[in-house]
Amino acid sequence: MFKPERLGTELVRKKLKKLGIEVTEAQLADIKAQFSRIEGDSFHFEFEDSQVFDAGYKSQEQLQEALNNFFDELIADLNKFSEDFFSDLPSLIIKTTDQLSQNVLKDLKKDSKRMLKDHAADISFFETDLRGVYGNAFDLLEMLIVISLEAGDSFNNDFRSKAASANDYVFDVLTRLHARACQVAYEILVLLKAGLADGAHARWRSLHEISVTAFFISTNGNDVAERYLLFDGIESFKAAKIYQENCARLGFEPLSAQELSELRYAHEKLVERFGKSYSFDYGWASAITNIARPTFRDIEKAAGLIHLRPYYKMACHNVHANPRGIFFKLGLYPESGDILLAGPSNLGLTDPGQLTALSLAQVSTVLLTHQPNIDRMVVCKIMMELEREIGEAFSDAENSIKADIRHNNGFKED
Numbered sequence: 001m002f003k004p005e006r007l008g009t010e011l012v013r014k015k016l017k018k019l020g021i022e023v024t025e026a027q028l029a030d031i032k033a034q035f036s037r038i039e040g041d042s043f044h045f046e047f048e049d050s051q052v053f054d055a056g057y058k059s060q061e062q063l064q065e066a067l068n069n070f071f072d073e074l075i076a077d078l079n080k081f082s083e084d085f086f087s088d089l090p091s092l093i094i095k096t097t098d099q100l101s102q103n104v105l106k107d108l109k110k111d112s113k114r115m116l117k118d119h120a121a122d123i124s125f126f127e128t129d130l131r132g133v134y135g136n137a138f139d140l141l142e143m144l145i146v147i148s149l150e151a152g153d154s155f156n157n158d159f160r161s162k163a164a165s166a167n168d169y170v171f172d173v174l175t176r177l178h179a180r181a182c183q184v185a186y187e188i189l190v191l192l193k194a195g196l197a198d199g200a201h202a203r204w205r206s207l208h209e210i211s212v213t214a215f216f217i218s219t220n221g222n223d224v225a226e227r228y229l230l231f232d233g234i235e236s237f238k239a240a241k242i243y244q245e246n247c248a249r250l251g252f253e254p255l256s257a258q259e260l261s262e263l264r265y266a267h268e269k270l271v272e273r274f275g276k277s278y279s280f281d282y283g284w285a286s287a288i289t290n291i292a293r294p295t296f297r298d299i300e301k302a303a304g305l306i307h308l309r310p311y312y313k314m315a316c317h318n319v320h321a322n323p324r325g326i327f328f329k330l331g332l333y334p335e336s337g338d339i340l341l342a343g344p345s346n347l348g349l350t351d352p353g354q355l356t357a358l359s360l361a362q363v364s365t366v367l368l369t370h371q372p373n374i375d376r377m378v379v380c381k382i383m384m385e386l387e388r389e390i391g392e393a394f395s396d397a398e399n400s401i402k403a404d405i406r407h408n409n410g411f412k413e414d
Contacts, residue, residue, distance in 0.1 A: 005032045005033075005035035005036045006032070007078070007081070008031075008035040008074070008078065009028060009031050009032040009035055011074060011077050011078065011081070012031050012074065013028060013031075015070065015073065015074065015077070019055065019063075019066055019067075020054070020055030020056055020057075021047060021051055021052075021055050021063075022051065022054075022055075023051075027045075027046070027047075030046075031045075045067070047060070047063065123194075123344075126195060126344060126346075127193065127194065127195070129346070130193070130195050130344075130346050131193070133346065133397045133400065133401060134192075134346075134349060134393075134394065134397045136393045136397070137349075137353055137390060137393035137394040137397055138189070138192065138193055140357075140386060140389055140390045140393055141185075141189055141192070141353060141356065141357055141390050142189055143386065144185075144357055144360060144361065144383060144386045144387065144390060145182060145185045145186060145189065145360065147379065147382065147383060147386070148178075148181075148182055148185070148360055148361075148363075148364040148383065149182045151364060151367075151368060151376070151379050152175065152178045152179065152182065152364065152367060155175070155367060155368060155371070155376070156175045158371075159171060159371055160175075167222070168222070169222050169225035169226045169228075169229055170217060170218060170221060170222055170225040170370060171370060171371075172225070172229065173214075173217050173225045173228055173229060174214055174217070174218060174366060174367045174370055175367065177210050177213060177214045177363060177367075178214070178363050178364065178367045180210055181207055181210045181211070181214075181359070181360055181363040181364075182360070184203055184206050184207045184210065185207060185356055185360045187203050188200045188203045188204060188207065188352060188356045189356075191203060191352075192349050192352065192353055192356075194344055195331070195344030195345050195346055195349070196331075196344055197330040197331045197345060197347065197348030197349050197351075197352055198318045198329055198330050198331055198341075198348065199318070200349070200352035200353070200356070201314070201315045201318050201330055201348075201351060201352040201355075202315055202318035202319045203352075204311075204315055204352050204355045204356050204359065205312060205315035205316060205318075205319060207355075207356060207359045207360065207363075208305075208308060208311075208312055208315070208355070208359050209296065210359070210363055211305065211359040211362045211363045211366075212296070212299055212300050212303045212305050213228075213299070213303075214362070214363050214366045214367070215303035215304065215305060215362070215366055216285065216288075216299050216302055216303040218366045218370065219302075219303065220288050223287075224284065224285065224287070224288050227274060227278070227284040227285075227287070228284045228285075230270055230284075231270075231278075231283065231284040233263075233266045233267055233270050234267055234270060234271075234278065234279055234283065236263055236266075236267075237263045237264060237266065237267035240255055240259075240260060240263045243255065244260065267279070274287070275287075276292075277292040277293065280292070280293045280294075281293070281295075282294045282295065282296065282298075282299060285298070285299050285302075288302065289302055297309070300312075305362075308355075311351065311355055314328075314351075329341045329345075329348070330347070330348025330349075330351060330352070331344070331345030331347050331348040332345065332347065332348070333347055333402070333405055346401055347398060347401060347402070348398075349394055349397070349398060350391075350394040350395050350397075350398045353390060353391075353394040354387075354390060354391035354394055354395070357386065357387040357390040357391065358387055358391075360383075360387075361380075361383040361384055361386070361387040364379075364380070364383055365380045365383065365384070368380055
């Protein structure tokens with residue numbers, strides 16, 4: 001668009017038009033050709049007599065006089081155009097891209113039904129094929145989730161009133177953690193059925209944290225359970241400060257001075273009651289761990305679940321934007337080379353599937369053994385057996401896929 005022969009030709013046409021000369025297509029082509037092979041500081045124009053007279057000139061000589069400063073003016077126009085163009089370039093780009101994006105988006109919306117229908121057909125075909133291999137594993141995991149959910153619901157209904165009257169904070173924490181664990185397990189199941197192993201593994205990270213917290217609080221009793229529940233006041237004040245610092249940029253209204261003051265007062269009272277270490281992350285666990293600023297790893301160790309840390313760290317790669325997260329993918333076959341996985345895969349479901357069954361069974365067992373009886377012990381053993389079967393079902397399904405890949409690609413068996 002801004003090549004000299006194109007830009008220069010357009011400027012010449014406009015300048016000649018100001019002089020009254022309407023150039024023909026053939027003359028424009030000749031001018032463009034001169035720009036393409038420009039040498040020196042001269043241009044050669046040839047006009048028909050009719051063009052000269054129609055422009056109001058009495059002779060070719062009179063027109064020549066009007067063109068005496070033409071080249072100098074053309075250079076000045078080119079320089080001015082360059083200066084104006086580059087000074088206006090940011091706004092021009094914004095204006096141009098705004099218009100282009102609106103036009104392209106309009107066309108995309110017109111074609112969206114066909115595009116989305118084709119995409120949905122591809123996804124449906126993939127998920128049907130995936131279920132054909134992992135169907136048993138999916139069903140067993142969903143069965144475990146339903147059993148866990150129903151057992152937790154029954155436990156909560158049986159003991160909620162009694163626990164409230166006895167200030168049983170452990171019961172309150174465990175039931176709330178268990179409800180959240182069931183919800184997260186459902187989310188993981190949806191991701192697994194969609195072939196999104198890395199996303200499922202990332203969500204298991206949360207489920208593992210819930211399991212560790214449940215073990216830790218169940219083991220250490222009512223005092224730490226109360227500290228955990230009250231810690232919401234610490235986190236609320238921290239969240240309020242972050243919100244207050246950024247609300248203007250987000251276009252939101254700031255918290256009132258009274259709201260912020262009430263949150264600060266609640267924070268200060270908690271720190272006054274439990275000590276300075278309570279104000280730090282995981283401060284609710286500091287008294288039990290005897291660490292001023294405990295980490296999740298400290299809680300994990302105290303809960304007896306530190307052996308799962310390798311899986312936890314692996315899951316962290318799918319949560320954070322670290323380099324390992326872009327190179328390691330559960331959904332890729334080891335010999336897949338430089339493939340960039342940007343969607344579902346039929347590989348990598350075993351780890352998140354098995355770990356989800358394990359952590360959900362752990363949380364459920366911690367809850368049900370808070371008030372054990374024969375029926376609840378039986379349910380715990382059923383879930384532990386299901387957890388074992390789920391791991392085997394996912395492993396068998398994935399191994400069958402890997403065997404097909406090795407066979408089809410000529411990989412040798414180990």
